[in-house]
Amino acid sequence: MTGKNGIIVMKFGGTSVGDPEKIARVAGRVIKAKSSGSRVVVVVSAMGDTTDDLIELASKISINPGRREMDMLLSTGEQISIALLAMAISEKGCSSISLTGNQAGIITDEVYSNAKIISINNSRILRELKSGKIVIVAGFQGVNNAGDITTLGRGGSDTTAVALAAVLDAKHCEIYTDVDGVYTADPNIVSEAKKIKGLSYEEMLELASSGAKVLHLRAVEFANKHNVVLHVRSSFNDNEGTWVMDESKIIEKMERPVVTGVTYDTNQVKITVFGLKDIPGIAAKLFGAFAAENINVDLIVQNISEKGVSTISFTIGNEDTAIAKKVLEGLKSRIEFSTADINSAVAKVSIVGAGMQTHAGVASKMFDILSGENINIEMISTSPIRISCVILKEKVKSAVKALHSGFELDREKGL
């Protein structure tokens, strides 16, 4: 992973290529990168609402369309984008070529609608780069070994870009988005939020999984695994964005703060099961039933058993509420409990920072800050570099603000 070949991968999302004018702007940006000496591979998503429009079209034909055919349908969105971007680049006098996932050599497994990349044959891309062309690759898509078109699921174009950067040994992978980079907190809530200059993969993973929406989890995992340096930046200006790279490289450059960012997630529902008969294996049965329906359970708290009866609380994503109700109904006949409560008035607030590993007292400081704002903590979960608290949804904004200033994220750091 030397990056000495001077290749960069630039990824533009659907809003960045939403109409002909925006496509022309992306073309200009890509040509500029080429002019400054890089060999450029561009990954694009489908234009604006194209994917949603295609899904709606399919819904008029079938209530539950087959996944193979859905991938056949949706992959046309990116194919349209790459052709138009190639035309726009050509119109500005520069040479380029568009490649579908298939033509770019992206081989996936057989899981339609949520495929994983298993290998990339980069020979065609390298050949086109060698002939001086800007190479434009359709994001989100690949083919399985039978030659059938697959799509990579949510955040798929980010994953395409990172995977290409890995197999092309690119200098780095630039993710263009509608924000300037990753911030210490949501700027819509905390006006003093600052752009973070550098993050480790682990921090980015924790931020992404605890509410920051700027990068998709899977793409960051892929970057981490293959050591691809990411640069998250705005498609509307030339400002330096946020670099995401190996922790060791960041430490060389700057003194790391204890807490890097504050995130929140209001897409949470808290389920409490009361009067649960406390016998061995009961928790396994309870959560097994949710797992069987592909419901991800996030935080879990079990109260101390009294007289052989306990209470278990856990959180799930809001979108799974309806199916969770059915699961609870079904459990009535299989395990013994008195009642179950579903509470959607909760949210999760988290602090993330690699520095936590070497600093004691971060958790107690977080609880102090929340307590100082009269915010009750309902549940707690931690990782080595993250602490999350479930609180009342109505308190989220004040919690984020208090944590951001309490951990001094509003002060200029010597980064």
Place this chain on the structure above:
Amino acid sequence: MTGKNGIIVMKFGGTSVGDPEKIARVAGRVIKAKSSGSRVVVVVSAMGDTTDDLIELASKISINPGRREMDMLLSTGEQISIALLAMAISEKGCSSISLTGNQAGIITDEVYSNAKIISINNSRILRELKSGKIVIVAGFQGVNNAGDITTLGRGGSDTTAVALAAVLDAKHCEIYTDVDGVYTADPNIVSEAKKIKGLSYEEMLELASSGAKVLHLRAVEFANKHNVVLHVRSSFNDNEGTWVMDESKIIEKMERPVVTGVTYDTNQVKITVFGLKDIPGIAAKLFGAFAAENINVDLIVQNISEKGVSTISFTIGNEDTAIAKKVLEGLKSRIEFSTADINSAVAKVSIVGAGMQTHAGVASKMFDILSGENINIEMISTSPIRISCVILKEKVKSAVKALHSGFELDREKGL
């Protein structure tokens, strides 16, 4: 070419799959064919205006988009159709699979936007048919040897269907359209026009090239070359349509009329070059200049030279008028002529019939009929089974009506 394997190819154009309801109707029709014992391959075009919409989108990005990228763009139209039709068939409980041109093994030459099929690897299609599936193939598209997407140009989906019928040794190829079949004349002009039950390839070619729009010339040529039986019929009813097949097969079944159909073409412009110095090679220079601009010249008439000066008239398609004017300007400096006249008030009327070959006097009867209607004949051209006359555009309807009744096409035949 035995057709004993029970395969039929069904081709549906853009209007037949114009919206979700129409796609569902096509699905029903295809399933019915399968239920009656055939193994079914379906070829579909892009939905309704999709192709035009994509062309317009491209025009907003580039005045003259590259042909490779244009094919990349336009081929998405058919890809959308095949996915939706597969969903519709599945929704009705039948098993099917959609294949792009690439997946269907359709290999073309390198001529983007107007590619020719050079081979078809039918193994995937046969495998899917064997597993009991209805196979849906994207019309109009293929890939070249480099794996790049090509399109077949106008009428391309008809060509795809006929080519597949050929390599699959299909019983026949059904071309579904918005009319009931091929008629003895345009029913909008001649209310007594009758549907033709059987036509030879040669007749169909002459009809298609002289104005009948129901089948594209290239597809008929392909069918002729590979002896594919065509059945042109309506996508809106179950009526028997028009069969197109080898002349020898038709003769076995029915007594053939002398004239099979009357066609017209109002998309004609007559150019007359006056005072042309009559020296050897001047015609070659004149028409060479038009050929260099890809202008197809149809009828040509040269007046007898008087005093070393002659007049040449010829017809071209209306769409080439502007460029023809430029060619004539350019010729001024290279060959000697006095003036040139461009007349768009003309049209071509033709009679077609394999029986002409064995019947004398057909031409003189045609001229008599036109003369009887006071229609002046400006130019004449013939083939062994066609006679065409250029007349005033305003006389077209009366000419078609008179020829239709004069050759007794309005009488029931024992076909």
